[in-house]
Amino acid sequence: MSSFVLKRSRNNISLHKFDLKIRLLTRLFSSFSEPHLHNSPIPTHNKSVSASDSAFLAKKNNCFSSYFHGNWKMPCGSNFARFLSSQAAVEASTSDGLTVEGIIANNWVIYDENESDWKSHAAAIAQSIHLIKKRLRWRKLIPRLEILSEQLNKADLWDDPARAGKISREHGSIMVKMKEVNAFEQELFEHIDMIKLAREENDAELESESLQALLTLRRNIKEKELEALLAGEHDSCSCFIEVQAGAGGTESMDWASMVMQMYVKWAEGRGFGVTVVDEMPGELAGIKRATIKVDGEYAFGYAKAEVGSHRLVRISPFDSNKRRHTSFASVAVIPILGDGFSHFQINESDLRIERFRAGGAGGQHVNTTESAVRITHIPTGITASCQNERSQHQNKASAMAVLQSRLDQLEMERQAQINAEHTQSLTDINFGSQIRSYVLHPYRMVKDHRTDYEVSDPDSVLQGDLDGFILSYLSASLDKNEDEDP
Structure with missing residues (x-):
């Protein structure tokens, strides 16, 4: 009997957390009614949107997609390369517009890992993401990926197998690097949003779990800092x-x-x-x-x-x-x-x-x-x-x-x-x-x-x-x- 009650209690907790995530998503969608969009054309399949509105919508889509990554269908092949380029070009953010650069600009104090301060963890993660991008020469990766994608789409590519293999390896390597960094950003913003929502809802358990997830991310991304030092063509040999x-x-x-x-x-x-x-x-x-x-x-x-x-x-x-x-x-x-x-x-x-x-x-x-x-x-x-x-x-x-x-x-x-x-x-x-x-x-x-x-x-x-x-x-x-x- 006690095991049945425990199982039912766990199910109730899971439903409660899911309900909080739904509320967060509702808040994201409600942001489309923000004042700066009132005079903008409503995006439809037959109408275009302005550049500023496109950037705003892209940011919202970034945040939205992170909560449904299990069912989120990502583009494939060269379409995925273009998707990554567009994701990197538009700076990802939290639901209220906080970005990696914004976190760094806030100069939040970074304490030791044993301090339960979500801003400290977020600042450390943001610093690591910024350092990884610098080491990977992020701004050069985006146009390079587009060039390689165009070359991979050429019909005569495999007439020279050695050259084709080299292009394919470089293309795959860049895609993996960009996907990893984008995933770190999305995870960071997801946890920040969940902590803010948990505080509004007085959900101490969800706040504690999100804080622990930030700490885990902080530790994992430190390893990626080191890997970013070894980004040369033959470094893995x-x-x-x-x-x-x-x-x-x-x-x-x-x-x-x-x-x-x-x-x-x-x-x-x-x-x-x-x-x-x-x-x-x-x-x-x-x-x-x-x-x-x-x-x-x-x-x-x-x-x-x-x-x-x-x-x-x-x-x-x-x-x-x-x-x-x-x-x-x-x-x-x-x-x-x-x-x-x-x-x-x-x-x-x-x-x-x-x-x-x-x-x-x-x-x-x-x-x-x-x-x-x-x-x-x-x-x-x-x-x-x-x-x-x-x-x-x-x-x-x-x-x-x-x-x-x-x-x-x-x-x-x-x-x-x-x-x-x-x-x-x-x-x-x-x-x-x-x-x-x-x-x-x-x-x-x-x-x-x-x-x-x-x-x-x-x-x-x-x-x-x-x-x-x-x-x-x-x-x-x-x-x-x-x-x-x-």
């Missing part, structure tokens, strides 16, 4: 990280080994898969060079921030006089393009394959047979080698994967040099322009010279705590184009 010792003999080789271990720990800490592809040990200590494969979503997007020369200052453990030494190691990061991307075409006749005996500390078998493989692409002179697998066949496959990625990167750089917009972003890796300094003596500090971000605990950095440096660099890179963004 896995990658190879290559470390090479600079001039300085054993000292630099030991430093190169420390840098490689730093990236292994960083990658493992983020849950990425790590595989050592190639490693050439130094004569006394450390490594001359090494390559690891980092498998995981957005591995390249994060790791690309580490490209450049890394400088170490310390008291040398290899100097009997305990003098201070400066060492360098260079880092390169290469994306591993998936099947959806166009690859550099490799002809077998352009390859020179050499087999040699693996070096380093191996088992009974690895150092006694010529299982290691080095592949040279003769036209470019680019080489790749692998000696860590158990068989010659496996080493050859791994070396080919590295060679393919290096040639893919070479082709991307060539295309970037053709495009003047990207030329300035290309930098050479050299030992005269270090991106970061790791100082262990006479003081302790790690400083990134590109962003001035620094920490006073180099031990934690060398143990893989790199996220602060990476996120600081990615944010600064986007801020350079702040004047172009909304």
Whole structure:
């Protein structure tokens, strides 16, 4: 009997909440009788409306559609692209006209998440939406989507499958981004409207639920802020990280080994898969060079921030006089393009394959047979080698994967040099322009010279705590184009 009463009580609560939503919708429709519409022509299928009235109606439709998203029929294909463009062009708002920019202009104080203040949550969400739009270069996405939609509608598009695939992927990527941001805006305004209505109706339960929903949205959208930093074409790919010792003999080789271990720990800490592809040990200590494969979503997007020369200052453990030494190691990061991307075409006749005996500390078998493989692409002179697998066949496959990625990167750089917009972003890796300094003596500090971000605990950095440096660099890179963004 008690379960029956409880079930009936829950049904009554659900009906009450539905009734409140109906009242809110009624209020939205009643706003069509606002004074500024009295002298406007009534929109019909046979009559047109003014531009200002169209914008007003679009705003109301935005808010209305958010309450019936389950049954709301969205346009498809190119019609949907045009729909998204129109949605983005008309700023969404609450039922009383409050927009994201309006929330930001109100300068509502943003408290910690544990504070039950809906204005604080709304302000934090609005700031995040604004930041995401800036990072995505929102104003450029809208016309770009329209151009891609027109290209997709051309009858001869698939005469060139490679070009068609690239256009289709870019179109789909932009649509996903815009849909997500629009959904965040709609959800924000829905919860604000429900909180206001719940207060008018003295419904404490509905107000509490809407406040909790705002808090959940605030937390979720913070993750999207980070994803917006990784909006590059290849950012979602896995990658190879290559470390090479600079001039300085054993000292630099030991430093190169420390840098490689730093990236292994960083990658493992983020849950990425790590595989050592190639490693050439130094004569006394450390490594001359090494390559690891980092498998995981957005591995390249994060790791690309580490490209450049890394400088170490310390008291040398290899100097009997305990003098201070400066060492360098260079880092390169290469994306591993998936099947959806166009690859550099490799002809077998352009390859020179050499087999040699693996070096380093191996088992009974690895150092006694010529299982290691080095592949040279003769036209470019680019080489790749692998000696860590158990068989010659496996080493050859791994070396080919590295060679393919290096040639893919070479082709991307060539295309970037053709495009003047990207030329300035290309930098050479050299030992005269270090991106970061790791100082262990006479003081302790790690400083990134590109962003001035620094920490006073180099031990934690060398143990893989790199996220602060990476996120600081990615944010600064986007801020350079702040004047172009909304």
